[in-house]
Amino acid sequence: MTQLQTIPTAHAPLDIHTRSLLLASEAVLAHLHPRAPLRLAQVTLEGGVCYVTAPNTDALRLNRALAEEVVLVASAQAGAGALLGIARGNAGSARDAAELLALALTEPEEQEVLPAYLSVLEARARALLRRSWAEVEVVAAGLRELGQLDARDVAHRIACAQSIRGTLLN
16 A cells, blocks of 8 residues: 655645545546456555556556556546645545556657647546546545545445436436
8 A cells, every 4th residue: 555645725725524535536537447457456545556466567568458448547646736726636546647658669759749649548537537427526535534445335326426426317
């Protein structure tokens, strides 16, 4: 687990509400992408998002779709920070999106476009978060209430939010 890093916006550290939204955004996107390196162990206000396994570098190099999903989830907090209008969103992510993408790219030409590629994946993360914001809010509320959620708790809260949205839209 990583220690909680309080990343200041312009002048103040993140409050508990903002921090819970950033952590919930990563947890929700990880849940929506059921791949082995994205399986949640737990998410806590103190320790951030923890995964069951670390991504295998060789698997990232061999499977571009896997690499993109892992990087997309790793950039979820930055995407949520952009949606919330804070300078830099990271409330304790154990994974660095740029580092993961650099590990996955093998060709020199790919390394040259790494910032643009990362920008595209962050934009995709923001789009997914916009569509899943109700789920993010529900997971964040549980995180603020309990302080930590395991994978089952996150899945349950996401299912509840989706059910409520489905009922309201029908």
